[in-house]
Amino acid sequence: MVGHLAFAVIAAALLYRGVSPVWLGAWVLLVAAVGIQGVKIDAGLAEAHERKITNTEFRRHVLFAGLVGLVWSIAPLFLAHGLPLAVQATLWTIIAALILGSILFYGSAPLTIISFTGIVGAACAGSFALQGHNSLAALSAIFTAIALFGSIEVARTSLRAQLALSGVNEKDEVVSLLLREFEEGEADWLWQIDTTRKVRAISPRFAYALSQQQADAEGKPLLQLIAGKHWETGKFPASLHDLADRLKNRESFSNLIVEVSIRGEPRWWELSGTPMRDDKGNFAGFRGVGSDVTSQRESSEKIAYLARFDTLTSLPNRLQLTEALGDALKYSAEWRTKCAFLMIDLDRFKAVNDSLGHLVGDKLLAQVAARLKNIVNDNILCGRLGGDEFAVVIRDASEAKIVANVAKQIIESLSQPYQVDNHTCYVGASVGSAVGPRDGESVEELMRNADLALYRSKDEGGGEHFVYEPSLHALAEERRQLELSLRDALNNDEFLLHYQPVVDANDHTIVSFEALVRWQSKDHGFVSPAKFIPLAEDTRLIVPIGKWVLRQACMEARKWPEHVKINVNVSPEQLLEPDFTNEVVEALAASGLRPERLEIEVTESIFLRDASIARAALEQVMALGCGVALDDFGTGYSSLGYLRKLRFSTIKVDKTFVQGAAVRNAESLAIVRAVVAMAQSLDMTTTAEGVETEEEAQLIRQLGCDKIQGFYFGRPMTGEDALKLFVQSMRRSA
Template identity: 65%
Template sequence: MSAPTVRLPAREVLGLSDPTTDGWSRLRGMQYPRLAHGTRLRIAGQSLAAGLVALSAFWAGTLWLAAGWLVALAATMIFSAQVHSAVADSDRRNLSALEFRKHLLAAALSAAVWCLPLLVFGFIGVANPLLEVWIIISVLVVGSALTVASAPLGTVIFACATSAAAMIGFALAGEFSMVPVPAIFAVIVVSGTIQNARTFLEARFAEAGMAEKSEVVSLLLREFEENQADWLWQVDTARRVRMVSPRFSFALGKTPEEVNGKQFLELISGDGWATGQFAPSLHDLAERMKRRESFSSVLVNVTIDREERWWELSGTPMLDDGGQYIGFRGVGSDVTEQRESSEKIAYLARYDTLTGLPNRLMLHESLGEALRFAHQWRSRCAFLMIDLDRFKAVNDSLGHLVGDQLLAQVSGRLKELIGENEMVGRLGGDEFAIVIRDASNKETVERIAHRVIDSLSKPYSIDHHTLYVGASVGSAIGPRDGTNVEDLMRNSDLALYRAKDEGGGEHYRYEPALHASAEERRKLEFSLRHAIERGELLLHYQPVVDAIGENVLSFEALVRWNSPEHGFVSPVKFIPLAEDTRLIVPIGQWVMEQACTEATNWPAHIRIAVNVSGEQLIEPDFASTVVRALAKSGLEASRLEIEVTESIFLRDADVARAALEEIMALGCSVALDDFGTGYSSLGYLRKLRFSTIKVDRSFVQGAANAHPESLAIIRAVVAMADSLEMSTTAEGVETAEEAEMIRKLGCKKIQGYYFGRPMPAADARKVVRRAPALAKAVGA
């Protein structure tokens, strides 16, 4: 509703015709409460005027007429008061036609009663009382025009009727010069009354318009503050847009003229308007508007200029003064960017950013759904856990960038292997997984597992590098191997661990026995954590002899564990466990200190060799550990030899090299153990000056069996070591024939059962006191 832009016709001001302006019918009802508010003032004024008229009648000798007139006037005043009181609340409702007619009747009766004195005095020809009465009534007319401007019809009726009666009275009294005066007075009063009423009503229109605008602004500001809405929309009963705001038309990509009068859904549905294929959110919006129910923060998928956007709309139905539905009004905002951000966050929460595969969360959900399906239909599902073999070597040697590219290629190959029945995802690091929703066919799991291994084992070409990594797979069948997601994932992990233990490149299915192995490993780890403090660890020493004279040159310290709970535990079993759990660090420190202390009991020319793992080398204080062991024992640094394997260069080559250089700077020597069985690059031989290269026993055994490859490798290692001024030690020599062969191949030192098995410290002390011919003393 807004203030009228044209002048109100007099008939509409008086209420004699139905207006065309929206909401005017209720405003007409709002005119009449003022009549009730001024009732007492009008009764007092009319009573005073009636007294003056009665006094004029007394002087004119018409007391009997005056008495009857006063009774009639009192009756009309009472009736008028009742009518006016009945419309006192019409500002909160619509004025009925009956109440309007009663108002007209009250005005007419009041005017008729006041006309009687004028006609009577005119008829009896009393000029002076007639003039006095007309003056009194004129004052009442002016007072009515001023005090009840909101309802002008009663004043007009009163003024016209009394003026007509005055004209008749003056004519009957022969005062013809006075006849036109009441007519002129009536014209002036009626015109002024109508104008005054028009001004009043137009002011009420303006107030109503301002109140509505204030309501709209308040709604807009409230919604903006609470929901970040930024434009207003309004539609009529046919859902045509009305009252277009500039920001609304801008959001539609059109001018206000193009928007006004158009179907709201047509403007926001794009091509769907012609086809009838609306987005579900638009259907929901249309249904809400059809049901005429309020809605707040409804997310709607709209199409603007062929571009999909997301709007957030709030709206409420509008009612006219009669309580009739006239459309919807609301606020809205474009939340496309916020929606896209939310979708991106949701995507990141469920997908791996590097490979684009589903992440652990989504795999967890998918496996849960597969298990529910299997329970419902009594079928089977499966979970395959995949771990890359030798990936760490690639990551550490060529860098994380190459490693990430390799993972991306792996994910691409996995995507090619799966069908609609499977989902592949990345668990993290170099671990992947496949959920098989229906694994009722026993061959399905085996077939997919072998396809994964075969595909991932093919060479990769990245940044001019040809890389080879394999894959190990562990699988578990649900619900046989686990009735919930956690059990199924844990059991497939146990199967994967077994596949890795078997050397990798294999698929292993879960078996209940794996739980026993895992439990044994857990108990073993618990016991190992307390082995040092309980004194369960001890050192054995294996001699290393000169290949020519067979005299002892050094001993290699080898740790052993005799556990009260588990008995004698093989190093093959507990050393990998210690490395996995990083218990190797405190164990290595203990070995270093014990070995250095024991070496002080030997002749000064005999050295002690201590094995060091990659986990120890990356410790920041490794060099300090060596210094403390030497200082505590009093052993000369030149008598300590650190043995490392090629695998240390796969973890962090720079850190490992720096640590070894610190050890060499102290005067210690460094030996390279198990040469040729691991890391394939020889570049580290240029960067670190090893004192000794130890030939792995597998090559020694191969040469003893006359394998040409093993013989060629040993000769090549000896030649390389000689050229680099390094010594060579052959490991695993068990017979006199093997010892003789090693001498002929040029190795400088020999280690093996032929010259002595690992022995306790007391036996080692006896050995160093014996004759040089050690083979005969401690041989087989």
């Protein structure tokens, strides 16, 4: 635009003396107008190198160049016509300069140059010819022809340069891509094939990957080299089909995982490739990089296996079970059938794990899994949820009693004895089941309801199969509400202690009291210990509750005569706490009770959790001077070994043996006599529990028990009532 305006001003100054200023001014303004419009059109093509020019834009550019040529043609045809030859020659020089400038600036747009140059050149030559200046007309025509031919050659040269530059850039991009993938992807080799997909310029590393010599592999089809036996049958793996399609369609690909066969050995390669082009843009083959990822593939497959299978039992894990249950629910909804989910929990497995060790427990779980695999078929999937919990998904449970039959088969199979490392182990199985979509339309709901049924089976003693019932939700909700209240019971001062007397078997004098915790809930009223103690142990709330019981019992016992002891039951959860001994010391210190007056009562189950920790804790308690009583002897997992290692002060005979002896049951009588004899030989005292009649008391005395506890001598009572017993005794003595 600047050039056109400058030359227009020069031309106007040249023609000023022979042309009306009005016409000159109008012509200069016209040149300026078309120049400004030309700038706008060119600005619209500023990004033409990044996109394709439309036909409309192309025609507009060419036609506007012709319009500019017409505007400049006014000067030689009309404004300078008839003026001195020197003026016309000078005007022609200006126009020639414009023609050369257009060739320089629009070298890549030859039609634009032709449109402008052809029109304005023809106008100059015509003007000279009309005035009889034939030599100048011929000179103008020749110059215009040379300019037109030159513009075409300049455009051709420019186009070739651009194509060559584009080719170089493309090759640079390909090389950069290959090098980047080679370096970042840790590629092992470079590969290249021609248009017939035969390998060319094979590198030593590629030949090594093919397990062939370079000369032997050169010129062979790539697919033949990596397909192995599949080449002859034509039955390629899916990944090889994918590679062949990409090569056929000349598509670039990156990080393509391909299953290959090298010398009959299956391998996995990761290939990347880019089509090659020659100088004329014709397809010349493929070039790329590759690497052997067999080990990584095997690792990923192993990770995928671990994500869906249990490592100990090789059964499907929770993830796969939930997926299978989800598929079964979808199948049921689609075909109007039923599906089922069974949850299995091993009975008495914890005792085996604790007594024989986790290694034996793991081997036992493996044998359980082997038995469960026997019931697996296309319709039944067995898996392990975790710990000693297993599950079964029945895809189609429409057949009558299929769930009950499967559950019965599981219980019978898992209840058979196991031989593990020369140990004979007995565990049973409890099963809870839920049927979908009747008992739940989602995976979570069905699993939760089966768990509720299993929980009921465990509550009933195990070894049974229970199906889900809607009422179980109410029981679960009650337990949840009870747990919420139990968590606040201590802060709300809802616990209280009752004390049951223990008397001397000979003179019936009170020798001790057993502290028994009671819960008077503000939300639930009186809650039976049989109901809240197991809940407290499951939630570990028994630890703070037990600490409170210990302290309160010692405080109350401080009010009694010095010869009367206090017996406090300690849960295994509480005993295994690291600071249990400190709690005993703090309770004694806070109450001022002599250690000899405190007797800790434990059951045999404490030795099934961690015998070494339990024994160390009890030895520390005995070192303080406190006694330790073994409660419910004979009803649990009895072992004479810990009686020899740990010096109990008292052995309490369970009431079931006492009541059995009262009816002259031979086995019960033998057990009581054996316990008494053993205790006497170990310098321990014995306490008979559950004595309710005079006859039972007389019999226990005859059998040699030292102390008696039961309703016959007193029911659990408040601390005030217990204290009154001593006050009344002192009054009678007085």
